[in-house]
Amino acid sequence: MVLEILKKARLQGVTLFLDEQGQLRFKKKSGKLSAELKAELTANKQELIALLRAQQEKLVAITSIDRSGAIPASFSQQRLWLIDKLEGSQHYNVAAALACDGVLDIAAIEASLTQIVARHEALRTCFEAHDGVCMQRVMPARAVTVEDWPVMGYWILQP
Numbered sequence: 001m002v003l004e005i006l007k008k009a010r011l012q013g014v015t016l017f018l019d020e021q022g023q024l025r026f027k028k029k030s031g032k033l034s035a036e037l038k039a040e041l042t043a044n045k046q047e048l049i050a051l052l053r054a055q056q057e058k059l060v061a062i063t064s065i066d067r068s069g070a071i072p073a074s075f076s077q078q079r080l081w082l083i084d085k086l087e088g089s090q091h092y093n094v095a096a097a098l099a100c101d102g103v104l105d106i107a108a109i110e111a112s113l114t115q116i117v118a119r120h121e122a123l124r125t126c127f128e129a130h131d132g133v134c135m136q137r138v139m140p141a142r143a144v145t146v147e148d149w150p151v152m153g154y155w156i157l158q159p
Contacts, residue, residue, distance in 0.1 A: 002047045005040050012037060018052050070135035073127060081127050081134040106146050113144040 009016055013029035014037065024045055041048065073081060083089065117123045118141035126137050
């Protein structure tokens with residue numbers, strides 16, 4: 001019965017969940033709950049709470065692994081690494097240039113790029129061979145600086 005109520009709620013765009021205190025709550029994409037669904041939720045509230053609590057207990061917490069050393073590369077990463085070793089990886093590098101009008105706020109660009117690089121491990125990952133096996137190493141986050149080369153008139157990003 002409770003699973004049928006959950007299915008009916010989902011079909012009506014209603015998501016049921018437990019708040020921090022374990023109370024039954026809902027979110028609806030638009031409009032109000034139908035009187036019929038509201039009555040079913042009220043009549044089966046304790047069973048719904050028990051089911052949602054049991055589902056929460058089954059959830060496995062995602063834990064991070066130690067990234068201080070080399071870790072195995074995924075199969076996709078190994079494939080790209082091998083292609084790079086055989087042919088080079090120029091096909092996977094996409095160059096782009098942007099034109100900016102007005103004053104360029106270098107400090108804002110540096111702060112933004114530093115945050116992006118710190119947030120995304122993929123931008124800090126290097127690949128290396130250990131006994132012929134492709135391994136990845138996630139480098140620690142560090143500040144990104146923008147260097148001014150006024151002779152050429154370009155801003156150069158230095159890692």
